[in-house]
Amino acid sequence: MSRVILGTGSYARVPYHMEKFYVNLYSVEELCYLLVEKAELLDRDVMQRELVEWLGEECGLDQLAHTLYSLLNQNGSTVAFVGTILEYVNLYPAEIVARTEQAVRDNEGLSPCERGKAKADYMLQNGKYQTALSQYQSLLAQLSDTETALRAKILRNMGVSCARLFLFPRAAEYFMQSYEAGGDEESLELYLAALRMQYDDRRYIDYIAGHPEYHNASLRVEKQMERASGQFEGSDENRMLFTIRVLREEGNGTAGVSAEYYREIEKLTAGLKDAYRDMYR
Numbered sequence: 001m002s003r004v005i006l007g008t009g010s011y012a013r014v015p016y017h018m019e020k021f022y023v024n025l026y027s028v029e030e031l032c033y034l035l036v037e038k039a040e041l042l043d044r045d046v047m048q049r050e051l052v053e054w055l056g057e058e059c060g061l062d063q064l065a066h067t068l069y070s071l072l073n074q075n076g077s078t079v080a081f082v083g084t085i086l087e088y089v090n091l092y093p094a095e096i097v098a099r100t101e102q103a104v105r106d107n108e109g110l111s112p113c114e115r116g117k118a119k120a121d122y123m124l125q126n127g128k129y130q131t132a133l134s135q136y137q138s139l140l141a142q143l144s145d146t147e148t149a150l151r152a153k154i155l156r157n158m159g160v161s162c163a164r165l166f167l168f169p170r171a172a173e174y175f176m177q178s179y180e181a182g183g184d185e186e187s188l189e190l191y192l193a194a195l196r197m198q199y200d201d202r203r204y205i206d207y208i209a210g211h212p213e214y215h216n217a218s219l220r221v222e223k224q225m226e227r228a229s230g231q232f233e234g235s236d237e238n239r240m241l242f243t244i245r246v247l248r249e250e251g252n253g254t255a256g257v258s259a260e261y262y263r264e265i266e267k268l269t270a271g272l273k274d275a276y277r278d279m280y281r
Helices: 028-037 049-057 062-073 078-089 094-108 112-125 129-142 148-164 168-182 185-198 201-209 212-233 236-250 255-278
Strands: 016-018 023-025
Touching (some): 016 049, 028 094, 078 094, 148 185, 168 185, 185 212
Antiparallel strands (some): 016 023
Protein backbone atom coordinates (compact mmCIF):
# COMPACT_ATOMS: atom_id res chain seq x y z
CA MET A 1 0.00 0.00 0.00
CA SER A 2 1.43 3.41 -0.96
CA ARG A 3 1.82 6.05 1.68
CA VAL A 4 -0.51 9.05 1.47
CA ILE A 5 1.07 12.37 2.41
CA LEU A 6 -1.38 15.03 3.55
CA GLY A 7 -0.38 18.55 2.60
CA THR A 8 -0.05 21.33 5.14
CA GLY A 9 -1.45 24.71 4.21
CA SER A 10 -2.16 25.85 0.67
CA TYR A 11 -0.30 25.48 -2.61
CA ALA A 12 1.12 28.93 -3.33
CA ARG A 13 -0.09 30.90 -6.33
CA VAL A 14 3.10 32.96 -6.19
CA PRO A 15 6.28 30.96 -5.51
CA TYR A 16 9.00 31.92 -3.08
CA HIS A 17 12.35 32.16 -4.83
CA MET A 18 15.12 30.71 -2.66
CA GLU A 19 17.99 32.57 -4.29
CA LYS A 20 20.65 30.67 -2.38
CA PHE A 21 19.63 27.42 -4.12
CA TYR A 22 18.26 28.80 -7.41
CA VAL A 23 14.82 27.27 -6.81
CA ASN A 24 11.17 28.36 -6.67
CA LEU A 25 9.07 26.91 -3.85
CA TYR A 26 5.31 26.38 -4.12
CA SER A 27 4.50 24.66 -0.82
CA VAL A 28 5.78 24.28 2.70
CA GLU A 29 6.51 20.60 1.94
CA GLU A 30 8.91 21.69 -0.79
CA LEU A 31 10.54 24.02 1.73
CA CYS A 32 10.93 21.17 4.22
CA TYR A 33 12.51 18.96 1.57
CA LEU A 34 15.01 21.70 0.77
CA LEU A 35 15.86 22.25 4.44
CA VAL A 36 16.56 18.56 4.97
CA GLU A 37 18.50 17.98 1.75
CA LYS A 38 20.63 21.15 2.04
CA ALA A 39 21.04 21.21 5.82
CA GLU A 40 24.85 21.47 5.64
CA LEU A 41 24.55 24.71 3.65
CA LEU A 42 22.00 26.51 5.79
CA ASP A 43 22.90 29.63 7.73
CA ARG A 44 21.14 32.79 8.88
CA ASP A 45 20.45 33.72 5.25
CA VAL A 46 17.49 31.34 5.37
CA MET A 47 15.84 33.41 8.11
CA GLN A 48 14.15 35.92 5.82
CA ARG A 49 11.04 37.90 6.74
CA GLU A 50 9.94 37.52 3.13
CA LEU A 51 9.91 33.74 3.60
CA VAL A 52 7.81 34.01 6.76
CA GLU A 53 5.44 36.42 5.02
CA TRP A 54 5.11 33.97 2.11
CA LEU A 55 4.29 31.10 4.49
CA GLY A 56 1.53 33.16 6.08
CA GLU A 57 0.02 34.82 3.02
CA GLU A 58 0.57 32.31 0.22
CA CYS A 59 0.51 29.04 2.15
CA GLY A 60 -2.12 30.05 4.70
CA LEU A 61 0.08 29.06 7.65
CA ASP A 62 -0.61 31.99 9.96
CA GLN A 63 0.25 30.14 13.17
CA LEU A 64 3.61 28.98 11.83
CA ALA A 65 4.33 32.45 10.49
CA HIS A 66 3.51 34.00 13.88
CA THR A 67 5.96 31.66 15.64
CA LEU A 68 8.70 32.36 13.09
CA TYR A 69 8.17 36.13 13.39
CA SER A 70 8.74 35.77 17.14
CA LEU A 71 12.02 33.93 16.51
CA LEU A 72 13.16 36.68 14.15
CA ASN A 73 12.24 39.44 16.60
CA GLN A 74 14.07 37.62 19.42
CA ASN A 75 17.15 37.01 17.22
CA GLY A 76 16.65 33.25 17.49
CA SER A 77 19.05 30.72 16.06
CA THR A 78 19.00 29.16 12.62
CA VAL A 79 18.57 25.76 14.28
CA ALA A 80 15.40 26.94 16.05
CA PHE A 81 14.04 28.49 12.85
CA VAL A 82 14.59 25.34 10.76
CA GLY A 83 13.45 23.01 13.55
CA THR A 84 10.24 24.97 14.07
CA ILE A 85 9.27 24.60 10.41
CA LEU A 86 10.07 20.89 10.26
CA GLU A 87 8.27 20.06 13.51
CA TYR A 88 5.19 22.07 12.56
CA VAL A 89 4.78 20.40 9.17
CA ASN A 90 5.64 16.96 10.59
CA LEU A 91 6.67 15.60 7.19
CA TYR A 92 9.77 13.77 8.43
CA PRO A 93 10.33 11.41 11.37
CA ALA A 94 11.96 12.76 14.52
CA GLU A 95 15.38 11.24 13.78
CA ILE A 96 15.64 13.07 10.43
CA VAL A 97 14.59 16.35 12.05
CA ALA A 98 17.22 15.84 14.75
CA ARG A 99 19.90 15.03 12.17
CA THR A 100 18.98 18.12 10.17
CA GLU A 101 19.15 20.34 13.24
CA GLN A 102 22.57 18.91 14.12
CA ALA A 103 23.86 19.59 10.60
CA VAL A 104 22.66 23.20 10.83
CA ARG A 105 24.23 23.50 14.29
CA ASP A 106 27.55 22.21 12.96
CA ASN A 107 27.42 24.66 10.07
CA GLU A 108 26.87 27.56 12.48
CA GLY A 109 30.17 26.59 14.12
CA LEU A 110 32.13 27.11 10.91
CA SER A 111 34.22 30.19 10.27
CA PRO A 112 32.95 32.71 7.69
CA CYS A 113 35.48 31.40 5.15
CA GLU A 114 34.43 27.80 5.75
CA ARG A 115 30.79 28.74 5.21
CA GLY A 116 31.80 30.62 2.09
CA LYS A 117 33.59 27.55 0.81
CA ALA A 118 30.49 25.43 1.44
CA LYS A 119 28.43 27.83 -0.69
CA ALA A 120 31.04 27.79 -3.47
CA ASP A 121 31.18 23.98 -3.29
CA TYR A 122 27.42 23.88 -3.81
CA MET A 123 27.77 26.07 -6.91
CA LEU A 124 30.51 23.79 -8.20
CA GLN A 125 28.42 20.66 -7.63
CA ASN A 126 25.51 22.23 -9.52
CA GLY A 127 27.47 23.23 -12.61
CA LYS A 128 27.88 26.93 -11.78
CA TYR A 129 31.61 26.70 -12.46
CA GLN A 130 32.38 30.36 -13.22
CA THR A 131 30.35 31.56 -10.23
CA ALA A 132 32.08 29.03 -7.98
CA LEU A 133 35.49 30.12 -9.27
CA SER A 134 34.76 33.76 -8.49
CA GLN A 135 33.61 32.81 -4.98
CA TYR A 136 36.76 30.77 -4.36
CA GLN A 137 38.97 33.63 -5.56
CA SER A 138 37.23 36.00 -3.18
CA LEU A 139 37.74 33.57 -0.29
CA LEU A 140 41.47 33.22 -0.99
CA ALA A 141 41.91 36.95 -0.48
CA GLN A 142 40.34 36.65 2.99
CA LEU A 143 42.45 33.76 4.28
CA SER A 144 45.28 34.27 6.73
CA ASP A 145 48.71 32.73 6.13
CA THR A 146 48.04 30.13 8.84
CA GLU A 147 44.94 28.65 7.15
CA THR A 148 46.97 26.41 4.84
CA ALA A 149 44.62 23.40 4.94
CA LEU A 150 41.61 25.46 3.90
CA ARG A 151 43.70 27.25 1.25
CA ALA A 152 44.73 23.90 -0.22
CA LYS A 153 41.10 22.74 -0.44
CA ILE A 154 39.97 25.98 -2.07
CA LEU A 155 42.80 25.88 -4.62
CA ARG A 156 41.97 22.27 -5.48
CA ASN A 157 38.33 23.14 -6.10
CA MET A 158 39.39 26.14 -8.18
CA GLY A 159 41.30 23.65 -10.30
CA VAL A 160 38.21 21.47 -10.59
CA SER A 161 36.15 24.49 -11.68
CA CYS A 162 38.68 25.34 -14.40
CA ALA A 163 38.89 21.71 -15.54
CA ARG A 164 35.09 21.58 -15.89
CA LEU A 165 35.41 24.67 -18.11
CA PHE A 166 38.15 22.89 -20.13
CA LEU A 167 40.72 25.45 -18.95
CA PHE A 168 43.33 22.77 -18.32
CA PRO A 169 46.45 25.01 -18.10
CA ARG A 170 44.82 27.11 -15.37
CA ALA A 171 43.48 23.98 -13.69
CA ALA A 172 47.00 22.51 -13.58
CA GLU A 173 48.33 25.69 -11.93
CA TYR A 174 45.70 25.59 -9.19
CA PHE A 175 46.18 21.86 -8.58
CA MET A 176 49.94 22.33 -8.17
CA GLN A 177 49.41 25.27 -5.81
CA SER A 178 47.04 23.08 -3.80
CA TYR A 179 49.62 20.29 -3.67
CA GLU A 180 52.34 22.71 -2.56
CA ALA A 181 50.05 24.18 0.13
CA GLY A 182 48.75 20.92 1.58
CA GLY A 183 50.84 18.06 0.22
CA ASP A 184 47.70 16.11 -0.72
CA GLU A 185 48.37 13.29 -3.19
CA GLU A 186 44.95 13.75 -4.76
CA SER A 187 45.88 17.30 -5.80
CA LEU A 188 49.09 15.97 -7.36
CA GLU A 189 47.13 13.38 -9.33
CA LEU A 190 44.68 16.05 -10.49
CA TYR A 191 47.64 18.19 -11.57
CA LEU A 192 49.03 15.35 -13.67
CA ALA A 193 45.60 14.60 -15.10
CA ALA A 194 45.27 18.26 -16.17
CA LEU A 195 48.67 18.03 -17.88
CA ARG A 196 47.60 14.78 -19.52
CA MET A 197 44.55 16.52 -20.99
CA GLN A 198 46.52 19.41 -22.50
CA TYR A 199 49.79 17.70 -23.57
CA ASP A 200 50.26 15.25 -26.41
CA ASP A 201 51.62 11.80 -25.46
CA ARG A 202 55.25 12.60 -26.24
CA ARG A 203 55.33 15.83 -24.25
CA TYR A 204 53.59 14.24 -21.26
CA ILE A 205 55.96 11.25 -21.22
CA ASP A 206 58.95 13.61 -21.41
CA TYR A 207 57.57 15.60 -18.48
CA ILE A 208 57.13 12.50 -16.29
CA ALA A 209 60.61 11.29 -17.28
CA GLY A 210 61.99 14.61 -16.07
CA HIS A 211 60.12 14.32 -12.74
CA PRO A 212 60.72 10.80 -11.43
CA GLU A 213 59.21 11.83 -8.07
CA TYR A 214 55.81 11.86 -9.85
CA HIS A 215 56.17 8.37 -11.33
CA ASN A 216 53.87 6.50 -8.91
CA ALA A 217 51.23 9.23 -9.07
CA SER A 218 51.36 9.12 -12.88
CA LEU A 219 50.66 5.39 -12.83
CA ARG A 220 47.55 5.99 -10.73
CA VAL A 221 46.45 8.71 -13.16
CA GLU A 222 46.82 6.32 -16.11
CA LYS A 223 44.63 3.76 -14.36
CA GLN A 224 41.99 6.42 -13.75
CA MET A 225 42.19 7.51 -17.40
CA GLU A 226 41.70 3.93 -18.57
CA ARG A 227 38.72 3.49 -16.26
CA ALA A 228 37.18 6.78 -17.45
CA SER A 229 37.73 5.77 -21.06
CA GLY A 230 35.96 2.47 -20.48
CA GLN A 231 33.02 4.23 -18.84
CA PHE A 232 32.74 6.65 -21.77
CA GLU A 233 32.65 3.79 -24.27
CA GLY A 234 29.29 2.67 -22.85
CA SER A 235 27.85 6.13 -22.33
CA ASP A 236 24.93 7.74 -24.15
CA GLU A 237 27.27 10.50 -25.35
CA ASN A 238 29.56 8.00 -27.06
CA ARG A 239 26.62 6.22 -28.71
CA MET A 240 25.33 9.56 -29.95
CA LEU A 241 28.70 10.48 -31.42
CA PHE A 242 28.92 7.07 -33.09
CA THR A 243 25.48 7.57 -34.65
CA ILE A 244 26.48 11.00 -35.94
CA ARG A 245 29.69 9.57 -37.41
CA VAL A 246 27.73 6.84 -39.23
CA LEU A 247 25.28 9.40 -40.59
CA ARG A 248 28.15 11.51 -41.88
CA GLU A 249 29.80 8.58 -43.61
CA GLU A 250 26.55 7.31 -45.12
CA GLY A 251 25.48 10.80 -46.11
CA ASN A 252 28.37 11.46 -48.44
CA GLY A 253 26.27 10.47 -51.43
CA THR A 254 22.75 10.60 -50.01
CA ALA A 255 21.06 13.97 -49.48
CA GLY A 256 18.44 12.60 -47.07
CA VAL A 257 20.92 10.97 -44.72
CA SER A 258 23.19 14.00 -44.95
CA ALA A 259 20.30 16.20 -43.85
CA GLU A 260 19.72 13.88 -40.87
CA TYR A 261 23.42 14.20 -40.00
CA TYR A 262 23.17 17.99 -39.84
CA ARG A 263 19.99 17.80 -37.77
CA GLU A 264 21.79 15.62 -35.22
CA ILE A 265 24.74 18.02 -35.17
CA GLU A 266 22.37 20.92 -34.51
CA LYS A 267 20.73 19.02 -31.64
CA LEU A 268 24.12 18.22 -30.12
CA THR A 269 25.44 21.78 -30.37
CA ALA A 270 22.19 23.22 -29.03
CA GLY A 271 22.46 21.02 -25.95
CA LEU A 272 26.07 22.06 -25.42
CA LYS A 273 25.15 25.75 -25.77
CA ASP A 274 22.35 25.39 -23.21
CA ALA A 275 24.70 23.67 -20.77
CA TYR A 276 27.26 26.43 -21.28
CA ARG A 277 24.68 29.16 -20.64
CA ASP A 278 23.51 27.37 -17.47
CA MET A 279 27.01 27.65 -16.01
CA TYR A 280 26.72 31.46 -16.02
CA ARG A 281 23.13 31.80 -14.75
